[in-house]
Amino acid sequence: MSTIxxxxxxxxxxxxxxxxxxxxxxxxDSVIASVGAKADKSDVVIDAGDRVVLPGLINxxxxxxxxxxxxxxxxxxxxxxxxxTSEFDSRNTKEMIEVSTLLGAEEMLMSGTTxxxxxxxxxxxxxxxxxxxxxxxxxxxxALDEKFTxxxxxxxxxxxxxxxxxxxxxxxxxxxxxxxxxxxxxDTVSQAFDLAKKYDTIVHMHLSETMREVHDHAxxxxxxxxxxxxxxxxxxxxxxxxxxVWLEDxxxxxxxxxxxxxxxxxISNARLGSGVADVKKMLKRRIHVAIGTxxxxxxxxxxLLQDMKFGALINNLAPQDVLDMATVNxxxxxxxxxxxxxxxxxxxxxLLDRAGAFMSPTGTRNAVSxxxxxxxxxxxxxxxxxxxxxxxxxxxxxxxxxxxxxKAGRLAENLWASAK
Amino acid sequence: MSTIxxxxxxxxxxxxxxxxxxxxxxxxDSVIASVGAKADKSDVVIDAGDRVVLPGLINxxxxxxxxxxxxxxxxxxxxxxxxxTSEFDSRNTKEMIEVSTLLGAEEMLMSGTTxxxxxxxxxxxxxxxxxxxxxxxxxxxxALDEKFTxxxxxxxxxxxxxxxxxxxxxxxxxxxxxxxxxxxxxDTVSQAFDLAKKYDTIVHMHLSETMREVHDHAxxxxxxxxxxxxxxxxxxxxxxxxxxVWLEDxxxxxxxxxxxxxxxxxISNARLGSGVADVKKMLKRRIHVAIGTxxxxxxxxxxLLQDMKFGALINNLAPQDVLDMATVNxxxxxxxxxxxxxxxxxxxxxLLDRAGAFMSPTGTRNAVSxxxxxxxxxxxxxxxxxxxxxxxxxxxxxxxxxxxxxKAGRLAENLWASAK
Numbered sequence: 074m075s076t077i078x079x080x081x082x083x084x085x086x087x088x089x090x091x092x093x094x095x096x097x098x099x100x101x102d103s104v105i106a107s108v109g110a111k112a113d114k115s116d117v118v119i120d121a122g123d124r125v126v127l128p129g130l131i132n133x134x135x136x137x138x139x140x141x142x143x144x145x146x147x148x149x150x151x152x153x154x155x156x157x158t159s160e161f162d163s164r165n166t167k168e169m170i171e172v173s174t175l176l177g178a179e180e181m182l183m184s185g186t187t188x189x190x191x192x193x194x195x196x197x198x199x200x201x202x203x204x205x206x207x208x209x210x211x212x213x214x215x216a217l218d219e220k221f222t223x224x225x226x227x228x229x230x231x232x233x234x235x236x237x238x239x240x241x242x243x244x245x246x247x248x249x250x251x252x253x254x255x256x257x258x259x260d261t262v263s264q265a266f267d268l269a270k271k272y273d274t275i276v277h278m279h280l281s282e283t284m285r286e287v288h289d290h291a292x293x294x295x296x297x298x299x300x301x302x303x304x305x306x307x308x309x310x311x312x313x314x315x316x317x318v319w320l321e322d323x324x325x326x327x328x329x330x331x332x333x334x335x336x337x338x339x340i341s342n343a344r345l346g347s348g349v350a351d352v353k354k355m356l357k358r359r360i361h362v363a364i365g366t367x368x369x370x371x372x373x374x375x376x377l378l379q380d381m382k383f384g385a386l387i388n389n390l391a392p393q394d395v396l397d398m399a400t401v402n403x404x405x406x407x408x409x410x411x412x413x414x415x416x417x418x419x420x421x422x423x424l425l426d427r428a429g430a431f432m433s434p435t436g437t438r439n440a441v442s443x444x445x446x447x448x449x450x451x452x453x454x455x456x457x458x459x460x461x462x463x464x465x466x467x468x469x470x471x472x473x474x475x476x477x478x479x480k481a482g483r484l485a486e487n488l489w490a491s492a493k
Numbered sequence: 494m495s496t497i498x499x500x501x502x503x504x505x506x507x508x509x510x511x512x513x514x515x516x517x518x519x520x521x522d523s524v525i526a527s528v529g530a531k532a533d534k535s536d537v538v539i540d541a542g543d544r545v546v547l548p549g550l551i552n553x554x555x556x557x558x559x560x561x562x563x564x565x566x567x568x569x570x571x572x573x574x575x576x577x578t579s580e581f582d583s584r585n586t587k588e589m590i591e592v593s594t595l596l597g598a599e600e601m602l603m604s605g606t607t608x609x610x611x612x613x614x615x616x617x618x619x620x621x622x623x624x625x626x627x628x629x630x631x632x633x634x635x636a637l638d639e640k641f642t643x644x645x646x647x648x649x650x651x652x653x654x655x656x657x658x659x660x661x662x663x664x665x666x667x668x669x670x671x672x673x674x675x676x677x678x679x680d681t682v683s684q685a686f687d688l689a690k691k692y693d694t695i696v697h698m699h700l701s702e703t704m705r706e707v708h709d710h711a712x713x714x715x716x717x718x719x720x721x722x723x724x725x726x727x728x729x730x731x732x733x734x735x736x737x738v739w740l741e742d743x744x745x746x747x748x749x750x751x752x753x754x755x756x757x758x759x760i761s762n763a764r765l766g767s768g769v770a771d772v773k774k775m776l777k778r779r780i781h782v783a784i785g786t787x788x789x790x791x792x793x794x795x796x797l798l799q800d801m802k803f804g805a806l807i808n809n810l811a812p813q814d815v816l817d818m819a820t821v822n823x824x825x826x827x828x829x830x831x832x833x834x835x836x837x838x839x840x841x842x843x844l845l846d847r848a849g850a851f852m853s854p855t856g857t858r859n860a861v862s863x864x865x866x867x868x869x870x871x872x873x874x875x876x877x878x879x880x881x882x883x884x885x886x887x888x889x890x891x892x893x894x895x896x897x898x899x900k901a902g903r904l905a906e907n908l909w910a911s912a913k
Contacts, residue, residue: 143852143867144859148809179850343806344866373866374851383803386763389568430599431794431870432563433898434905439564446764446793447563450851451871478853485854 075116076101077420077457082121083427084108085440087128087400087413091393093437098126100420103460107416117462119455123428125440127396128412129187129421129458130377131403134277134315134336134365137177137203138170138193141485142370151283151345158370162194163223164491169484170195174202175477177368177375182208182469184376184450187421187458188409190313190336190365192250192277194224196235200245206471207456207463209421211407212239213250213277216265221256229264236272244459246407251278254298255286259305266307275311275407280335281324282316283347299324308333313406315365317355318348329360334406337398339384340374341367352388363406364398376450385445392445424455495536496521497840497877502541503847504528505860507548507820507833511813513857518546520840523880527836537882539875543848545860547816548832549607549841549878550797551823554697554735554756554785557597557623558590558613561905563789571703571765578790582614583643584911589904590615594622595897597795602628602889604796604870607841607878608829610733610785612670612697614644616655620665626891627876627883629841631827632659633670633697636685641676649684656692664879666827671698674718675706682727695731695827700755701744702736703767719744728753733826735785736761737775738768749780754826757818759804760794761787772808783826784818796870805865812865844875 077100084094086108096109139158146157165173181189188209191199196212203210214232222228232249239247249269251257257265257278269276281287281298290298299320302308310332317335320328328335337352355362364384366375377399385395404412411419425448427435432452435443456464463470497520504514506528516529559578566577585593601609608629611619616632623630634652642648652669659667669689671677677685677698689696701707701718710718719740722728730752737755740748748755757772775782784804786795797819805815824832831839845868847855852872855863876884883890 141854143854144862147862176850176853183850340806343809346809369867373863374869376851376869379799379802382799383806386760386803387807389763389766428898428902430596430603430894430898431796433596434561434563434901436902436906436909438909442564442567443793447789449794449796449799449870451869474850478848478850481854482848482856486856489856489858 074101075460077117077119077460078115079119079121079126079422079424082124082126082424083437083440084414085125085127085444086415087396088415093440098414098422100457100460103420105414105416105418105420108414119424121424123426124424124454125427125435125444126414126422126424127444128400128414129423129456130185130399131363131407131412132181132186132189132365132375132377133313133363133403133406134338134367135177135189135191135375136193136368137174137189137191138165138195138199139368139370140173140177141169141481141488142368143373146370148344148346151347152285154345154371159223167198170198171202172477172480172484174199175206175474176481178203178206178208179469179474179477180375182206182456182464183453183467184378185423185453185456186375186377187423187456188407190277190407194228194231196247197238200239200242204245206473207458207461209244209458211246211248213248215250215252216261217252217256218258218261229261229268233268236268236274240272246274248274249276251276253279253282253286254290254301262307266311269311275313277313278315280314280317281319284319287319297321297324299327303327313363316342316347316350318342318350320351325355325358325360329358332361334361334363334402337362337364337384338367338380339387340380341371344371349387352384352390356394361402361405362398363403364395378448378450381445392442395445396441420457420460422457423453425452426454494521497537497539497880498535499539499541499546499842499844502544502546502844503857503860504834505545505547505864506835507816508835513860518834518842520877520880523840525834525836525838525840528834539844541844543846544844544874545847545855545864546834546842546844547864548820548834549843549876550605550819551783551827551832552601552606552609552785552795552797553733553783553823553826554758554787555597555609555611555795556613556788557594557609557611558585558615558619559788559790560593560597560795561589561901561908563793566790568764568766571767572705574765574791579643587618590618591622592897592900592904594619595626595894596901597789598623598626598628599889599894599897600795602626602876602884603873603887604798605843605873605876606795606797607843607876608827610697610827614648614651616667617658620659620662624665626893627878627881629664629878631666631668633668635670635672636681637672637676638678638681649681649688653688656688656694660692666694668694669696671696673699673702673706674710674721679725682725686727686731689731695733697733698735700734700737701739704739707739717741717744719747723747733783736767736770738762738770740771745775745778745780749778752781754781754783754822757782757784757804758787758800759807760800761791764791769807772804772810776814781822781825782818783823784815798868798870801865812862815865816861840877840880842877843873845872846874
């Protein structure tokens with residue numbers, strides 16, 4: 074058995090009482106063995122006197138396979154954006170997806186994300202690319218009606234092939250994706266939920282992102298997207314729905330009742346002018362909200378701390394609520410036994426440098442506020458995933474990232490040269 | 494003569510044509526000698542092949558003397574906020590101001606700020622504390638009516654003493670400050686502008702920050718603050734006015750005509766629920782807008798890159814306009830011969846790591862977008878101020894920062910213990 078002791082930290086546990094403790098965390102293999110108690114000897118001892126110890130952050134909506142598009146798409150609305158990114162997708166090669174994945178994984182790991190939920194095709198390529206980096210990957214193969222796709226083959230069949238082929242691989246959990254009701258018939262949505270039930274996993278989709286999506290859907294089906302989903306039996310705790318910017322009160326109540334998880338993507342929604350999700354009201358309705366970055370094409374970072382700050386600011390949210398979205402709420406939606414620092418939980422833990430210029434001074438009294446409002450990616454000094462140290466002193470330990478940025482630069486130059 | 498060559502960089506010049514060049518920048522002593530040309534030998538050669546080279550950022554509104562208040566004041570409105578921070582100010586000691594100043598200077602330098610404009614009392618303590626760090630400091634001693642102040646002595650006299658005592662000190666430029674029309678009579682405002690003229694400097698103040706300030710002023714004087722300033726002859730290119738959230742169109746036109754500089758503080762305004770300054774309209778009116786962080790008490794970082802991203806997002810601004818606010822516009826308002834990379838300008842230059850996970854890939858095509866939307870504090874690898882390297886490899890060279898965060902932690906614990 075391998076053991077790690079994180080000694081003398083300021084521990085933001087995120088347990089049921091949201092306790093903040095001073096003390097040690099002991100990890101045995103991939104699991105947290107004890108919290109707060111004095112520790113015996115360990116294989117590895119981490120002195121956390123200057124650190125805030127908290128559960129790893131969970132990025133609940135992104136598309137890592139597009140990371141190379143950073144800064145390439147101006148602030149257009151979603152329709153123009155999707156036309157441009159879809160043109161890119163049709164030219165995206167296996168090598169480009171691999172490089173984008175590692176670029177995205179690097180940025181997430183360096184800014185405190187320990188798990189992410191992705192939505193794309195070619196999730197097999199993404200799973201293989203991310204393997205060995207130490208990052209925990211939840212990958213949803215996107216399905217949509219055949220007539221709209223840039224994928225080879227039938228999307229829903231590709232999704233099932235991925236679910237079968239990648240079950241049980243370490244740190245990878247496959248799931249089902251849907252692009253959105255604007256390119257998915259009732260039949261496609263139904264097939265996706267059938268698959269999710271068959272393989273006991275989640276359905277991850279875009280939902281009610283723009284006013285246009287909602288109005289077009291209402292015009293075509295006589296019902297707004299979430300209402301339509303409810304009527305057809307698609308709302309459940311398997312549903313993770315990115316954006317949810319345009320919801321009527323009845324739709325919020327339906328999401329809450331079903332135990333579905335909307336994902337707040339405040340930076341992407343602002344960048345594309347989609348609107349501001351009314352998360353304050355969602356929380357009042359006791360909806361289980363998570364938070365995500367979306368892709369670099371509309372963010373332009375995969376640093377969840379940025380979305381936490383921006384999202385708190387534009388909706389005037391309590392820092393504790395935002396930290397919950399990024400940890401316990403997300404873990405519950407993913408059925409991941411993590412998101413808090415408690416004995417028996419998976420050891421997904423990050424350490425923030427509270428003595429650094431960006432967070433100092435931080436004590437018990439302002440720890441949660443400073444995590445949400447003051448921590449930057451650079452504040453993350455150590456990251457432990459599944460009981461293994463993957464980032465130490467702000468430096469990634471996996472060799473997989475070597476030379477990635479140079480490759481990305483070279484591929485991007487080619488891409489730009491061939492673009493109109 | 495000492496010389497530095499920054500070789501083979503991607504240079505975002507911010508010159509009149511906003512050219513982006515590949516090439517070298519040569520610095521002779523404190524001044525830029527050439528841009529783009531091949532360089533002969535230099536005392537120091539910096540290889541910038543993986544870097545974006547751009548003018549140092551200018552933080553046009555902050556209160557560094559309050560940095561220790563990070564994360565200590567919840568999201569209250571400005572009235573409650575001012576009550577709390579004023580209570581803190583009355584207990585702020587010289588040591589605490591020194592420590593706060595260095596904490597703030599450290600964070601600014603590490604995130605690409607090369608000049609900052611401060612508004613506070615005790616600017617003499619701040620000037621002495623910041624001396625030797627390498628940061629360029631514009632310090633406005635705040636005046637307000639005697640009956641409202643926590644300062645010892647008469648504020649306007651303190652301001653003049655500071656103007657006299659700190660003229661000509663290296664990297665320090667004293668100026669006059671005003672807290673705001675809610676605690677400054679017409680007489681106080683008039684005295685401040687007289688002082689500014691006498692010492693040929695600027696007046697730096699809070700203006701039209703909250704709806705309440707505007708309504709109270711209109712109720713008392715029959716005129717909104719900016720209109721009232723105009724009527725009394727206080728609008729000129731000497732005026733740097735933080736916030737300007739609540740402006741009517743006629744007030745915008747008056748500010749534009751006078752050549753005054755409003756300072757956009759998007760994060761602080763969101764944190765305190767003050768509103769969103771209509772910068773899009775200001776730019777249409779050809780107002781000369783700058784950008785600032787405000788203090789850690791309402792931000793909670795002094796990383797201007799965050800405000801640039803947040804400010805671009807909530808007003809859907811073009812990245813070039815935002816970069817202009819942080820460089821050329823700010824320099825003009827401060828009468829500082831910097832803000833662009835052109836021969837003859839002061840050598841205030843930063844280098845961003847475009848190969849890092851947070852900015853990659855960056856080329857000519859997306860450089861400005863990635864500076865505004867993707868760069869984080871950690872992207873800043875080198876900072877040169879007045880021709881001297883002050884940050885190298887992300888590490889500050891001044892010894893003045895040693896042990897500051899520990900001191901801040903200790904002082905904060907005392908402060909919190911004594912607070913209710």
